[in-house]
Amino acid sequence: NKGQDDIRWYGATKVGDTAYQVTIQAKNHQFETGHYSVHVYGKSQLEGNRTIGLATTAGFNVTSVKVANPSVQVTNHNPSQGTLDVVVSESADTKAIKTVKVAVWSESNQSNLYWYETSTVVNGKATIAVNQINHKGIVGNYTIHVYTTTQDNQESGYNAGTYRLESKTLQTLPAYFIDISSHNGNITVEEFNRLKQQGIVGVVVKLTEGTSYINPFAKAQIANAQAAGIKVSAYHYSHYTSASEAQAEAQYFVRAAKNHGLSSATVMVNDMEESKMLSNINSNVQAWQDEMKRLGYGNVVHYTMASWLDIRGGQVSTSQFGIRNFWIAHYVNGYTYLDQASAKAYAYYNNAAAWQYTSVSKKLTNNLDENIDYTGRFTI
Known part of the structure; x- marks a missing residue:
């Protein structure tokens, strides 16, 4: 529905002597509904392995799509070291992640609030390392809120729970x-x-x-x-x-x-x-x-x-x-x-x-x- 802003080239797999097949994922097209155009190209052995157009198909229509939330997990929680990791993971049913922001604090007035941010997404996964040193070294129960922005600039928020960080050395x-x-x-x-x-x-x-x-x-x-x-x-x-x-x-x-x-x-x-x-x-x-x-x-x-x-x-x-x-x-x-x-x-x-x-x-x-x-x- 926005022209070729989501154009994607797929490599087909040969499934028979005269047949090729490809699976098109809605994730690669921002889960948009509407009419999808499909053009087919191939390498011509008769023309010096040059890419040539083979067919302009009738395409297909998408009336609804399934869009899921990304997985948000807290891993490597080490209270005595004052560290933990927040991991946000895509799946085939989630939109592609553009950025992740994480707000973490323990004080009721949020005086030790610190924002973490990353735009590094590797194999559909973004990891943010939370460290008590960024929160004035205060020992306490830390609230973790996660905010994601997808490639189409849709923002969502998630409560990842409360975790204790209690490294005493950081208070020096x-x-x-x-x-x-x-x-x-x-x-x-x-x-x-x-x-x-x-x-x-x-x-x-x-x-x-x-x-x-x-x-x-x-x-x-x-x-x-x-x-x-x-x-x-x-x-x-x-x-x-x-x-x-x-x-x-x-x-x-x-x-x-x-x-x-x-x-x-x-x-x-x-x-x-x-x-x-x-x-x-x-x-x-x-x-x-x-x-x-x-x-x-x-x-x-x-x-x-x-x-x-x-x-x-x-x-x-x-x-x-x-x-x-x-x-x-x-x-x-x-x-x-x-x-x-x-x-x-x-x-x-x-x-x-x-x-x-x-x-x-x-x-x-x-x-x-x-x-x-x-x-x-x-x-x-």
Whole structure:
């Protein structure tokens, strides 16, 4: 009923010497009723295997269709870890999913409400990971509401029930971490222990840059931090300006992570600072993120300056990637040191994953970047 907006090419199956058959699914045509046109084409062996028209049939009429709701399930519920997954699945009788949003909260006034969103649908299934860290670490019974939008922009809502999340460690947030590269050289176990005594419980180590550079100090920096009991994450300094380059850089980053023994659960950071990246940046970042997830390293965070974000007039879409997946650099004191207590009091960008509040920390001999962790991803 809308012209060829739902045109679909089907490959027929040979069922006899002179017969072919195909099954047409209403799902592939948005379950529309009305008259359907059917044209038949084939490859001509007499004309160089060229595709030619064979028949324009009378088509068929559809007067009613069966449309079911998608399956909404909560899986991998781990109360002590404060995590669970919400899985929304299509079937042959459901419309194709475009996006899924999930609202989760435990407080009666919804003060710890957090919205999750994904447009990634793989084999008809969308999965959203819920984590207590996104809800101020509060122990409680969490209500889960799921909202789906189909490809024809029809919206539906579902109550997925109430589940308890009770991780106690998350209540220690916010916490503090540093990020380091080859510029920081070798940091000994003793120095990491000294940092830990000063409230630093996480470190993000630069592994790679582009597709040709590996931090020569990374192996020792990772080992010494782990020996001191400091949580290790990793970052990649990005240069990509196209989807293919983004995928190549993601592959290079993951290979280095595996070579350094970093598991797939490691927080993997996309460091975006090169101005040449701004052209078509959101689609390229999406390509990088999708490739990271395809390679099994899906715990990704995007680091950049506040001015690059759409919430500060920039081009990077916080809604597309989720503000909770951004680590934001903004030095309110410029190049004058801001201490941890003051950073906690300011609480800038506390709806994000983390805030880099200074680059001139003197906790070791050379200047260090210092950061506040709002979600526990870098420190717990």
